[in-house]
Amino acid sequence: MYYDVIIAGFGGQGVLLIGDLLSLTAMEEGYHVSFLPSYGVEMRGGTANCTVVISSEEIGSPVVSSPHAVIVMNLPSLKKFEPMIKPGGLLILNTSLIPEKEVKRSDVERIPIPLNALAEKLGNTRLANMIALGALLEKTKVVSFRSVEASIKEALAQKYHHLIPANLEAIKKGAEFLRNSK
Amino acid sequence: MLKKVFIKGNEAIARAAVDAGCRYYFGYPITPQSDIPEYLSKVLPKLGGEFIQAESEIASINMLMGASAAGARSMTSSSGPGISLKQEGLSYMAGSELPGVVVNVARCGPGLGGIAPSQAEYFQATKGGGHGDYRLIVLAPESGQEMYDLTFKAFDLADKYRNPAMILADGMLGQMKEPVLLQPPRKMDLPDKDWVLSGAKGRPQNIIKSLYLGDKELERHTWQLWEKYQRMKKEDVMFEAREIKDARLIIAAFGSCARIAKSTLRQARAEGLKVGLIRPITLFPFPEEIFRQASIDTKMFLTIEMNTGQMVEDVRLSVSPGTVVYFYGRPPGAGSLPSPDEILREIKKVYEPSSE
Known part of the structure; x- marks a missing residue:
């Protein structure tokens, strides 16, 4: 098994958090994993992003030039990462902030989700990242929801532990959205 | 059962230092290594140790010198310009034969440069940096696991x-x-x-110094240091070699570049290209012998670095006569991490199928 994904958005959208959660969960499932975040100047203003590689074999490069999947939470991220997706790969995009007409590639599978709108319905726009993760998990089954449930405590700082149920609910919501839109 | 944890490389270094018995840390914050002092500032005081955020990098290397002279395992860490500031202290430590561990989570230069990953400090680390005829032991990790293992090892080697x-x-x-x-x-x-x-009561006085003014005294001292460096070359060279037996071309790379090249290696082999990899783990002592041996049969090398060509000089000095050593470099800066595909393209530019 080998899977890699780039997750991108602007600082504060929680793209590093879902990358971290996905990686940690994959490690707990017994996979090799690397989580390479952008750091420093990119944190403010521009895009924050991370590259997650999950593999049943030892991981070579944590740097990926043509990922299997890309999750983009805002328009600058789409511009930057859409061209890189492997042909036939997956593009999950946040249509609350990205007009779908901006998508150029026709050789990738497109999953448009109004992440912010759905998160608002759940009562907290900051859950948009978890909805995206839910969609990725539903689509790829790269790790199981049950494993995420088990590892989320370690990925979230103690002071956010009271939000775990809401986060898990958001992940379910993302998966459900995908199932219903088929 | 031992615990596998999911942590940053910086934290792996800090944890290894603690596990290796380091109780004293002196440093000054700088991206991208500040997680090291952050971790140690929480942990060392609880263990009866001392964490000092010094007024400067120069102060912190000199504090390291003092702790070391008193016999304690101690560490400092920095990056780029901060490591430049520590060079005088490193020279004094080498001259005074004091152990100690210095971590360079390198960023780009020259000058302020940038904070992206860089390998432009190969020369500075292996060829001196400070004044005088000395060498540092230089270890180049390629993964979180090696950040832990090699930091531990660095204390022992020092x-x-x-x-x-x-x-x-x-x-x-x-x-x-x-x-x-x-x-x-x-x-x-x-x-x-x-x-x-430690106080000379009841024993002859110990003197730690790097000043030798007597006739031929310094020359003798410098040859003694040289002998030590020769012993390092005999006893403590570390490298990793992959698929070099039948290789037509061997990649030479260290640290991040080697890690990225491992994916290239897999791709190349899948396409039937006979490519191997030699990854120096000790940059000093440099693994000269494996390069000499491997280049008896393999006459084509490609050195990959995130700079304009530094380690490539040591590769060229080490290989057997008649070996061609190509170079591909990405000078460090935002967006300049090479990708596996990119390295594969460079291989194909020079790789020609064997006539056998």
């Missing part, structure tokens, strides 16, 4: 040779999270530290 040891990493290795098994490697059998300044 004590074994009474010489400062450097971990040369970069922002990719420092900021990346990977699973790390916190298993301390077996500690070396080390000689007693009978040279430390």
Whole structure:
């Protein structure tokens, strides 16, 4: 098994958090994993992003030039990462902030989700990242929801532990959205 | 059962230092290594140790010198310009034969440069940096696990040779999270530290110095240091070699570049290209012998670095006559991490199928 994904958005959208959660969960499932975040100047203003590689074999490069999947939470991220997706790969995009007409590639599978709108319905726009993760998990089954449930405590700082149920609910919501839109 | 944790490379270094018995840390914050002092500032005081955020990098290397002279395992860390500031102290430590561990989570230069991953400090780390005829022990990790294992090892090597040891990493290795098994490697059998300044009551006085004014005294001292460096070359060279037996071309790379090239290696082999990899783990002592041996049969080498060509000089000095050593470099800066595909393209530019 080998899977890699780039997750991108602007600082504060929680793209590093879902990358971290996905990686940690994959490690707990017994996979090799690397989580390479952008750091420093990119944190403010521009895009924050991370590259997650999950593999049943030892991981070579944590740097990926043509990922299997890309999750983009805002328009600058789409511009930057859409061209890189492997042909036939997956593009999950946040249509609350990205007009779908901006998508150029026709050789990738497109999953448009109004992440912010759905998160608002759940009562907290900051859950948009978890909805995206839910969609990725539903689509790829790269790790199981049950494993995420088990590892989320370690990925979230103690002071956010009271939000775990809401986060898990958001992940379910993302998966459900995908199932219903088929 | 030993615990596998999912942590940043920087934290792996800090944890290894604690597990290796380091109780004293002196430093000054700088991206991308500040997670190291952050971790140690929380942990060392609880263990009866001392964490000092010094007024400068120069102060912190001199504090390291003092702690080391008193016999304590101690560490400092920095990046780019901060490491430049520490060079005078490193020269004094090497001259005074004081152990100690210095971590360089390298960023780009020259000058302020940038904070992206860089390998532009190969020369500075391996060829001096400070004044005088000395060498550092330089270890180049490629993963979170090696950030842990090699930091542990650096303390042992520094004590074994009474010489400062450097971990040369970069922002990719420092900021990346990977699973790390916190298993301390077996500690070396080390000689007693009978040279430390611990109060001379009841024993002859110990003197630690790097000033030798007597006739031929400094020359003798410098040859003694040289002998130590020769011993490092005999006893403590580390490298990794992959698929070099039948290779037509061998990639030479260290640290992040080697890690990225491992994916290239897999791709190349899948396409039927006979490509191998030699990854120096000790940059000093440099693994000269494996390059000499491997180049008896393989006449084509490609050195890959995140700079304009530094380690390539040592590769060229090490290979057998008649070997061609190509170079591909990406000078460091935002967006300049090479990708596996890119390295494969470079291989194909020089790789020609064998006529056999």
